[in-house]
Amino acid sequence: MRVAVVGAGGWGEHHARIFVRREDTELCAIVGRTPEKTRRRAEKYGATPYTDLDLMLERERPGLVTVCLPNEDHYDLTLELVRTGVPLLVEKPLVFDLTEADTLLSEAGDTFFAINFNHRYAEPVQRAKALIDAGELGELVFATWRFGGEANHGNSPHANLIETQCHGFDLLEHLVGPISALSAHMTDKTYGAFSTVALALDFENRAVGTMLGSYDSSYAYPDTQRVEINGTRGRLVIHDTVRALTFSKAGDPVEQRWHSTYFDDESRSFAGTFDRHVDAVLRALRAGERPPVHARAGRRALALAHAAIESHATGRTVRSIPWTGPTRS
Structure with a gap:
């Protein structure tokens, strides 16, 4: 499965780490806001860097997009993504505003839309x-x-x-x-x-x-x-x-x-809880089931x-x- 990671920050690196190491996924793209930072992250993990989300979706056609942005900047980009219908795994919090949360869920409909309560x-x-x-x-x-x-x-x-x-x-x-x-x-x-x-x-x-x-x-x-x-x-x-x-x-x-x-060592690692969640996310996505969370x-x-x-x-x-x-x- 081709996976794109949106976000080139600290916890976003765990997103990249997980998908580049798995045998059943290909990390195809890193999307970021800062060109140089995004390029360095993508080079580190053998992915293609993008600062244009639409261009990435058009060229890479990922089977899953994961989103890890600054906590208070989730809404606009997540809304853009849910409207494309691409399966999503987003970081918490969903958003800060309840009206925005309701809009995201309404726009997503039955699209695979998971959140990382790891x-x-x-x-x-x-x-x-x-x-x-x-x-x-x-x-x-x-x-x-x-x-x-x-x-x-x-x-x-x-x-x-x-x-x-x-x-x-x-x-x-x-x-x-x-x-x-x-x-x-x-x-x-x-x-x-x-x-x-x-x-x-x-x-x-x-x-x-x-x-x-x-x-x-x-x-x-x-x-x-x-x-x-x-x-x-x-x-x-x-x-x-x-x-x-x-x-x-x-x-x-x-x-x-x-x-x-x-x-x-795996079970004593906090980051490993995310690896375990990704296992469950991919099983559900491949089986056509709803997200585990x-x-x-x-x-x-x-x-x-x-x-x-x-x-x-x-x-x-x-x-x-x-x-x-x-x-x-």
């Missing part, structure tokens, strides 16, 4: 999902998400909430179930944006939860990303997405722990973020945050 593909997360689905935790009662690191400054005062904590919204709903209500506290004390947020959650299954997300912390801290899910029969903790999973049964002081083995999941995370913004602005809990789309991803 945390779902971490080994600890997949093992956690299996434990929950097998009933090992019993009835889920509460869940917590914490994710904090250095600032990624942007134009939006809610950049942290929309572009980074979207992973938290998606993963908690993936593991626990739909969020039915939330209330929010936020602070802009450090540099003017709402760089740290604390949310209280209700789930449809009557569990409760919390989210703490920050751009005023450091990725150097141990457990800067931590997910805890507690049920009537047990508790699990995901440490730093890929580092470890611990599981304890209620009343048992002996803890079970998964960690990557000596030779298993449809772009509608990006719209859902954005809706939850906007509910948090509304809650903070009004000082009230926001309830009834409906899922939009024919099926949940």
